[in-house]
Amino acid sequence: MTSTGWNRTSTDWSVADRLTPNLLVQAYSRGLFPMAETRDDSQLFWVDPDERGVLPLEGFHVPKRLRKTVRQDRFKVTADVAFDEVIRHCGELNFTRGRFDSWINSEIVRAYGELFRLGLAHSVECWSEGRLVGGLYGVALRAAFFGESMFSIETDASKVALVHLVARLRAGGYRLLDSQFVNDHLKQFGVEAVPRHAFMVRLNEALAAEGDFEAAGPRIEGERALDLVLRGP
Known part of the structure; x- marks a missing residue:
């Protein structure tokens, strides 16, 4: 266990000095992902949790007040x-992974920007009067999406971004939405704690299928997003 409380991997995957797209894929x-102890720490380590947080793409719960928003x-x-x-913003305003x-x-920041430019990472943004006030980003491999981090400057902005993410994943045929960990914030959406072995079964199934992040089009209106989340494509 590290000072962050998460399990590091075996020595073969313990430290990374530079992240390349191939290494990240x-x-x-x-089932591994990198973290630093702090934003100012240059050293990275790989994390392999005993239990994995998974958000259900079918049965994703949207609280009543959030539906209205x-x-x-x-x-x-x-x-x-x-x-x-x-x-x-996630790096500056982060409160995820507990x-x-x-x-x-x-x-x-550098490596995931490179993944984005290769089409392997995506973001969802919330704007108010032309100002970015919330959002999230993650990694997409075939029909698996790995949620990395989110932020909110205005109330509920990150939650709205998450609902829109699930709508996109449902429209695009994704099979898995990995939240990496379970926390109180995600429990309202129905996050599951999945043992590592069971998670790998789900991950391999998702990697054998195809997902299309752009299937829903460039923008989704709120009513359609809710319809995709609650009833499906």
Whole structure:
């Protein structure tokens, strides 16, 4: 166990000095993901949790008040418009993976920006009066999506982004939405704690299928997003 409380992997995958797209694809395909102890720490380590957080794509729960917010289109929601801004905000305003101090260091920002430019990472953004006020980003491999981090400047912005992400994944035929860990914030959406072996079975099934992040089009209105989440494509 590390000071962050997460399990590191065996020595073969313990430390990474530089993240390449090929290395990241290999790692995610094996159920691993990188973290830094803090945003200022240059060293990275690979994480392989005993239990994995998985958000259900079928049966994803949207609280009643949040449904109203999504339906009213309080935020303009886009996808892949401001990836670099989203990951930067996540690094500055991060409270995911059960910690206040960000694990997103400069190497993660650089490497995931490269993944984005290769079409292997995506972002969902929420805007208010032209200002980015919330969003999330993650890695997409075939029909698996690995949620990395989210942020909110305005109330419910990250939650709205998550609903829109699930809508996109449902429309695109994705099989798995990995949240990596279970936390109180995600419990309202029905997150499951899945043992490592069972998670790998689900991951391999998703990697054998095809997902299309752009299937829903460039923008989804709130009413349609809710319909995709609650009733499916």
